[in-house]
Amino acid sequence: MFPERLRALRKGQKITLAELATALNQQFPVAPEHQNTSSQIGNWERGVRTPSYLEVQKLARFFNVSMDYITGLTENSQTDLSRLFISGKELTFNQQLLTGQDRYEVYQLIEGYLHGKEQRHIAQDTDIQLDLGLADRNGEN
Secondary structure, X not given: OHHHXXXXXXXXXXXXXXXXXXXXXXXXXXXXXXXXXHHHHHHHHHOOOOOOHHHHHHHHHHHOOOHHHHHOOOOOOOOOHHHHHHOOOOOEEOOEEOOHHHHHHHHHHHHHHHHHHXXXXXXXXXXXXXXXXXHHHOOOO
16 A cells, blocks of 8 residues: 555655655755665555655655555545644645745635535525426426
């Protein structure tokens, strides 16, 4: 399960093995002889080698998922966006840093979308309930 999850997370971020290795080495500096390499990560993705606990921890932190998720112990790695927006974490979108104002506006957009979605469902249900069958009375189908 770990190889598939790692590959899916990496491809979901649209990064190569080399880019992931570089990012891990920058985010979690270690001695040069212990740096991650693209071939090492490729071996993890193919299931040829198994990473250490510390490497799995680095990957989970890099992809912002739990270790249970990346190792396959849980099925979903659910994140409540509202909590993420109020967290102290730096948020980026397409590698562009979101400011506090950006975060607030995106939060408002999502909240508005979800509220509108609820209203659309209520309106659809109301349309169904208000169908009085007048078309049948006039001989129409």
